[in-house]
Amino acid sequence: MEPGGHACISQDHQPPEGLQAFGEGRNTFVTKETDFYGSGEAAVRINGRRDAPSTHTSSTGQALTDAGWLDTHFEACRPEYEAMLSSVGIEPGWHVLDAGCGSGSYLPLLTELVGRSGRVAALDLASDNVALVEKRLSGWDLPCPVEARAASLRTLPYPDDAFDAVWCANTTLHFGNEELPSVLAELRRVVRPGGLVAVKDIDTNLLRFYPADPFLVFHLSESGLHAERVTTESRGSLRGRELRRWLERSGLTEVWQRTTLIERWAPLRTVERQFFGDWFAYLAGLAEERRVPEADLATWRSVRDPAAPEYLLDHPEFYACEGQVVSVGRVPGGVR
Numbered sequence: 001m002e003p004g005g006h007a008c009i010s011q012d013h014q015p016p017e018g019l020q021a022f023g024e025g026r027n028t029f030v031t032k033e034t035d036f037y038g039s040g041e042a043a044v045r046i047n048g049r050r051d052a053p054s055t056h057t058s059s060t061g062q063a064l065t066d067a068g069w070l071d072t073h074f075e076a077c078r079p080e081y082e083a084m085l086s087s088v089g090i091e092p093g094w095h096v097l098d099a100g101c102g103s104g105s106y107l108p109l110l111t112e113l114v115g116r117s118g119r120v121a122a123l124d125l126a127s128d129n130v131a132l133v134e135k136r137l138s139g140w141d142l143p144c145p146v147e148a149r150a151a152s153l154r155t156l157p158y159p160d161d162a163f164d165a166v167w168c169a170n171t172t173l174h175f176g177n178e179e180l181p182s183v184l185a186e187l188r189r190v191v192r193p194g195g196l197v198a199v200k201d202i203d204t205n206l207l208r209f210y211p212a213d214p215f216l217v218f219h220l221s222e223s224g225l226h227a228e229r230v231t232t233e234s235r236g237s238l239r240g241r242e243l244r245r246w247l248e249r250s251g252l253t254e255v256w257q258r259t260t261l262i263e264r265w266a267p268l269r270t271v272e273r274q275f276f277g278d279w280f281a282y283l284a285g286l287a288e289e290r291r292v293p294e295a296d297l298a299t300w301r302s303v304r305d306p307a308a309p310e311y312l313l314d315h316p317e318f319y320a321c322e323g324q325v326v327s328v329g330r331v332p333g334g335v336r
């Protein structure tokens with residue numbers, strides 16, 4: 001047994017029978033073949049996801065929270081996402097919470113950052129995501145223990161000062177402006193004085209697909225704020241670059257923020273093509289529900305159809321850009 005108490009795979013990361021390895025280098029990810037399509041070109045496997053609803057809901061009913069979407073997104077953006085987490089300042093020996101852990105993509109790197117003397121807790125509202133994380137933990141060879149549980153960020157099931165840091169990736173967008181201060185206060189409550197609260201979120205104002213109209217996504221985002229059914233996420237996904245101010249207002253100190261543009265050009269890797277195909281299908285579904293300009297609607301209908309004569313992902317000059325923001329603040333008082 002490893003220090004983490006989990007059954008392990010062999011040191012050379014050969015997956016047990018029935019499991020598939022993907023990813024590169026030290027954080028090789030191991031999962032069940034049917035859960036996923038991986039990152040390495042050869043490992044990518046498309047299995048029935050095309051039949052899945054393009055909203056990618058988990059058991060909570062929230063869009064874009066199921067493991068298939070989360071895994072594909074993470075693998076398509078892995079270098080930038082891992083660099084973002086590595087920039088936070090998490091130290092060896094720390095006890096860290098992954099708040100809104102999804103399918104657990106950040107857990108291998110988090111456990112490496114805290115090392116053998118550290119500990120990690122993983123929490124998510126969706127019980128199916130937590131069940132999958134527990135299954136994956138039993139197949140991973142991680143340097144330290146990870147405890148997963150289902151609960152809400154609204155009332156974290158941990159005492160005050162339980163952690164040295166919290167990492168909360170693409171989860172605060174599920175809260176409206178009215179609720180975000182209390183959620184940030186809850187994240188702050190469970191971190192010791194001197195510890196870190198790190199929040200990562202998308203800013204969909206930075207999303208761009210070329211050669212589509214430069215305002216295609218802007219129109220969709222704007223229509224989301226005026227839709228009959230305005231979702232919390234319509235606003236939350238536009239809040240990325242505001243995070244620094246929200247963290248400052250929550251009483252954190254030494255707050256900093258960095259925005260990363262994740263840019264991809266044709267020819268795409270298989271997992272990138274899958275990722276953008278998923279994005280297009282989801283966004284095109286939103287466009288149908290909202291009042292976007294007619295010309296945009298025609299574009300959205302063609303981008304969701306791989307058989308369309310000018311399918312965007314087949315364009316030799318295709319370019320896509322997604323903007324992700326990390327903001328980090330320190331809980332006042334205490335020692336570093």
Ligand SMILES: C[S@@+](CC[C@H](N)C(=O)[O-])C[C@H]1O[C@@H](n2cnc3c(N)ncnc32)[C@H](O)[C@@H]1O
Nearest residue numbers: 065100101102124125126152153169170171174
């Ligand atoms: C977009 S996913 C991001 C997952 C993961 N952090 C990642 O970046 O791959 C958002 C996650 O937050 C979870 N979530 C949403 N609302 C939550 C809440 N109130 N408390 C805890 N988790 C929540 C969802 O179930 C989902 O797994």
